[in-house]
Amino acid sequence: MLTGLYVPANRPDRFAKAVAAGPDLVVFDLEDAVPVDAKVSAREWAVAWVAAHHDPVPLGHASDAERTGPRLELRVNSPDTPWLADDLAAVAAVPEIRLRLPKVESAADVLRVLEQVPSARITALIESPLGLERAFAIATADPRVVAIGLGEADLRSSLGVDGPEGLAWARGRLVSASRAAGLGAPMMSVHPRVDDPDGLRRTSIEGRSLGFVGRMAIHPRQLPTILESFTPTAIQLAEATDLLAAVEKAGVSAGGVIVLPDGRMADPAMIGRAQEITTLATDIERSRRGGRG
Incomplete structure (x- = not known):
């Protein structure tokens, strides 16, 4: 997958628009994008929409070339919050649902989720120095882990670094762990400024030079620049x-x-x-x- 787009789970009016924007992956965000008082309704809307529209893909079946629409994924709340248990209970009946699990720090974090939702496919987000040190163990925790990625805002804060230079080693480490685990090249984290296409292009090209392929977006207008940046010369x-x-x-x-x-x-x-x-x-x-x- 080359392009991914986050959509806030408390904005059901944007769900179909996000799919129509044409990314390869749409992530319905139950975590950071949703205020505390909207968690319950956001969960209900997003889970119902994904359950009605998602296309289960068995492990080992590479069908992206045959797809006519994007993959759908839910970013649930992090393991240290009171909302994750309800998130997992809500998705347990959806076959082979893709879950984006934030703030993963160990293989055990992944396995606890899979115990509750055995058919899930997990994208593990690494957002702390401890998680980064354990990236390969997380990537190989279970065959149902299909991808790993960085949560760069949290990681940047935890590392005490500013700018892309401070994240270069972390990004390279993630690419190596993903490749070593047999998951292929990972996608980059988002560029947080919608009004900065030059910065999006520059950092995407930097990521491409480190081995990333594709990138997540927070707005549809970022998608063409991402595709352009990861296109071979x-x-x-x-x-x-x-x-x-x-x-x-x-x-x-x-x-x-x-x-x-x-x-x-x-x-x-x-x-x-x-x-x-x-x-x-x-x-x-x-x-x-x-x-x-």
């Missing part, structure tokens, strides 16, 4: 396409090292990266044709 795509064509012509796609006409050496690692680049370009083009982003 024309040079990257041309080089990847030429390399794969040369590999196919040489008949060594299963392994080995070849020398391209320009003298470059191509080994399996380079071939794998070229395949990722061409696949990413195809996914982005599919999103654009389908009206997503």
